[in-house]
Amino acid sequence: MNRILIKNARIVNEGTITEGDVYIEGKYIKEIAGAISAKSPDVKIIDAEGSFLIPGAIDDQVHFREPGLTHKGDIESESRAAVAGGITSFIEQPNTVPNAVTHEILEQKYQRAAEVSYANYSFMIGGTNNNLDELLKTNPKNVAGIKLFLGSSTGNMLVDDEKALENIFSSTELLIATHCEDEGTIKKNLEKFKEQYGDNIPVKYHPEIRSAESCYISSSKTVELAKKTGARLHVFHLSTAKEMELFTNKIPLEEKKITAEVCIHHLWFSDADYDTKGALIKWNPAVKTAADRDALWKALLDDRIDVIATDHAPHTLEEKNNPYTSSPAGGPLVQHAVVAMFEAYHQKKISVEKIVEKMAHNPARIFNIEKRGFIREGYYADLAIVNPGLPWNVKKENILYKCGWSPFEGTNFKSRITHTFVNGQLVYTNFKVKDIRCGERLLFDR
Missing domain, CATH: 2.30.40.10 (Urease, subunit C, domain 1)
Structure with a gap:
């Protein structure tokens, strides 16, 4: 033994x-x-x-790209990078190819992880405009929850039928995690910039295209729907100051029906960094202003935001170097997330106890993970x-991501x-x- x-x-x-x-x-x-x-x-x-x-971090939002996108990353390579970064468990998202919107596809991912994963794993099932029956088959004991894309991202999983959305929210007791950006607002903003720049839009305009307004319109509607239906909602990767008014610290975490997450990149970078980092910090939702970043930090520390995650989403450098309209959003983060937060500890922005609360304890509590997330006997x-x-x-030599780069290089x-x-x-x-x-x-x- x-x-x-x-x-x-x-x-x-x-x-x-x-x-x-x-x-x-x-x-x-x-x-x-x-x-x-x-x-x-x-x-x-x-x-x-x-x-x-510390308890190993539990990353409640990653994209490890398997199946179908394994030139960017795979369960083996990215879980390997995760354990090097002190992340011992991950919850992976369904926008792989094919999309994990049936239990047959979902179980194939679980079987693959059982063969190759260095870290503990769960996979969310994806909601669509027409798969409610499949969602209702989900076993709450061994699946983390349901993921809904309310703004388009990698993969075609946009849920934009309001009736379908309300049916999902009112029909399940499973945790529903959402990507909140308003598609109509984004399309309108994109067309305006395309008229001026064509496909070669400077990436510094990304936060104007995937705007704070688009985030708030979507997240506020989603929070309102959760309140109306009583659904258990967890809002992923918040990025704006305005959205912070939607969340509360007035009740204990265990009593919250609506919880919130922030990602490393939204706490670290601001729109001033596009000049040097370019598409390497192109994420959806976009990295926004320093004022937005400050508001996220404030909400994190006063417990309106409950979880710190990565939204780890690798792409190749070749893909990232495409013109704006074909350069994908996302970047690799699992190897460097915990030490990035410890850098904030050195800067006296956050305590080690708070880092552990947001990266280990709270994900375990929010998802009701059995016997993980704490240093306890048994x-x-x-x-x-x-x-x-x-x-x-x-540096390149110590980056473990399959894509071979990091926004933290240097x-x-x-x-x-x-x-x-x-x-x-x-x-x-x-x-x-x-x-x-x-x-x-x-x-x-x-």
Whole structure:
């Protein structure tokens, strides 16, 4: 049996940091105490002195591109990058090819992940204008939820029939996660810029095309529909100051029927970065103004926003370098998300306890994930050790994404993930991912 003893760690869990040891036996955390002695000679001892021991991050929104788009990334390559970044579980989205809008296609993805994934996994089923019967077959115990694209993105999954939308919201108790942008507003804005620039629209106009107005129109309608129907709504990748008025911190997370997420890129970049990063920071929804970014940070810290995720969505550099109208939106982030947030910790923007709350505890709570997201005895040993004083530079040689690039290339991070554990297995140490694909299907306590 696998036995690991982590000594002298700064254990970050449920709002506190305590010095102590954690003993792992098999897949599980067996003991947490101030001092633990090795109980047998076969125990592997890891000294984490000076480092934080955190629950492995749970990324509730990724696009790993398998099946059908595997030239960009695949479950094996991107889960490998995720564990290198301290992310031990992911929830993947349905806009693959074919779209995961039937249970037959969904189960094929689960079967593939069982063969190759380094991290724990779940896959959302996609909603369309006409697949309500299929959605209602979903087992809440082993599928994360339903994903609805209310703005077009990679893949043709736009749900724009208002009656179909209301039927979905009123017919299921499953969590519904949404991409909120108003398609009519975007099309109108795009035509205006195409008249002036053709296909070669400067990417700096992306936040004017995928505008704050388009986001608010869609997210406000969606929140209103959730309130009307009583649906369990989780709004993905919020990007504007205006949208923050739609969410509350007045009640505990467990009582919220409507929850919210922000992504790393909307917390890190602003429209000033288009001049240097260009299409590498072209996302949907768009990276917007510094004022929007500041408002997102404020809402994150006062708990109107509940989760930090990545929306990891790799494309090749060749694709990204196309003219604006054919350059796809999205970028790779799972390897660098946790250390990016620790950079904000060094800048005194956020505490380590809050990072753990938003990247591990709250995704586990919101999705009711069984025995993950916390450092608790009896829970799965999904853990990461973060050394806050071990600087490194992001460069081509240490980027693990299949697409081979990162919007953080050239960035110096002060903190480093030194160890990642998935289901009790040490899968990553200091830039080396071991060939241990021990990810398991996430189960949900509902």
